[in-house]
Amino acid sequence: xxxxxxxxxxxxxxxxxxxxxxxxxxxxxxxxxxxxxxxxxxxxxxxxxxxxxxxxxxxxxxxxxxxxxxxxxxxxxxxxxxxxxxxxxxxxxxxxxxxxxxxxxxxxxxxxxxxxxxxxxxxxxxxxxxxxxxxxxxxxxxxxxxxxxxxxxxxxxxxxxxxxxxxxxxxxxxxxxxxx
Numbered sequence: 001x002x003x004x005x006x007x008x009x010x011x012x013x014x015x016x017x018x019x020x021x022x023x024x025x026x027x028x029x030x031x032x033x034x035x036x037x038x039x040x041x042x043x044x045x046x047x048x049x050x051x052x053x054x055x056x057x058x059x060x061x062x063x064x065x066x067x068x069x070x071x072x073x074x075x076x077x078x079x080x081x082x083x084x085x086x087x088x089x090x091x092x093x094x095x096x097x098x099x100x101x102x103x104x105x106x107x108x109x110x111x112x113x114x115x116x117x118x119x120x121x122x123x124x125x126x127x128x129x130x131x132x133x134x135x136x137x138x139x140x141x142x143x144x145x146x147x148x149x150x151x152x153x154x155x156x157x158x159x160x161x162x163x164x165x166x167x168x169x170x171x172x173x174x175x176x177x178x179x180x
Contacts, residue, residue: 007133013089029135056080
């Protein structure tokens with residue numbers, strides 16, 4: 001699976017790069033990413049949620065890096081999801097913003113069947129990447145991921161059926177809170 005996506009963030013390239021390069025920040029905007037733990041100067045361990053309540057894990061290494069411009073990585077060893085990617089941070093023509101270009105290559109567990117199952121459960125990879133970049137933009141520009149009244153608990157809401165029309169929460173749902 002090859003994915004590409006782009007967004008423009010109203011922050012300087014050095015700031016956007018620094019936020020991304022601190023890998024612990026990635027789960028703040030990548031919906032399926034549970035944890036990224038730095039294991040060395042250029043190595044890390046990743047844990048992501050997969051369909052059917054499973055987790056997938058892999059180790060990764062940064063293979064190319066230019067501060068404030070680019071980060072490239074690849075998975076290492078026996079990764080559950082072999083992957084590689086590049087993120088480029090390009091100053092936008094307005095002189096204030098940064099254009100973020102993401103290119104990912106990965107193997108979906110289960111091949112074509114895994115891809116079909118993911119789509120059935122509303123987890124289309126291209127849309128996921130676009131949504132992740134939208135959340136990155138929100139975090140860097142406003143300091144948080146904007147939540148609607150229909151999904152006030154963000155990542156925790158993934159345990160619910162993912163495709164539901166927006167509607168006000170009932171009094172009972174409000175009383176139960178985020179842990180319901």
